[in-house]
Amino acid sequence: MIFPFTGTAQQASINDFMVKENLSQNGKLAIIATDSLEKTNNQVNGDYKFTINGFQQDLRFTDGVAVTSNPIESSTFVFFKHKSGDKEIGKLFFLRVTEKGISPYKISGFLLIVVPLLVLFIAYKLKRFLITLLIIALVYFYLNYSKGLDVKQLIESTILGLKDLI
Structure with missing residues (x-):
């Protein structure tokens, strides 16, 4: 080999996602990268751009799970959008906040x-x-x-x- 091999890791793409409350129940949301069978895609690691209610955020995924930076304080509508290559995924949720935690309802x-x-x-x-x-x-x-x-x-x-x- 004349030229040294320089390999670069290819980031896994997010084909679908679901939204749940973070396990620590601190008012933050967990965005989980899933496959077509809605199973967690553990190969998704790194920073991915999401648009949340019109504001673009970089979310850091670790083993297919990212946590939003801002907590949800009251019930609200939230629109999540992610563009992965030529595919654009967008989902509208109603987040109901109670004493027990956050319940996301997909619309x-x-x-x-x-x-x-x-x-x-x-x-x-x-x-x-x-x-x-x-x-x-x-x-x-x-x-x-x-x-x-x-x-x-x-x-x-x-x-x-x-x-x-x-």
Whole structure:
């Protein structure tokens, strides 16, 4: 061999992830890199870029698990997005905070389309469209101002959910 061999380690890519409360229950979230069977991918190590509610963060993964730097103090909506090569993964969660800890509930992009259409269908059938629209607007403003729900996050989660269906 004329040239010395210089090998570089290739970082494992994150194909999917799930969100849980950190084991120490300190109010922080653990992001777990998973494979297609939702088993932890222990080969994921190093820094990976995630966008959390529009803010880009570098998360350090060790054996497939990373912990967010900021604790969650109250119930809120959180949109996680990660771009791995040509694949973009985005998930919307509702994080419910209680005395027992944080319970993350994944919100499907499909539900973001079906539920409003169902509400509009019911409103149309009951001829109460204006009252229903007012109630939806009040719920949206409540969630927007007190729980951190943003229209941009809803639209982006819906688009990524539709991409997964196709």
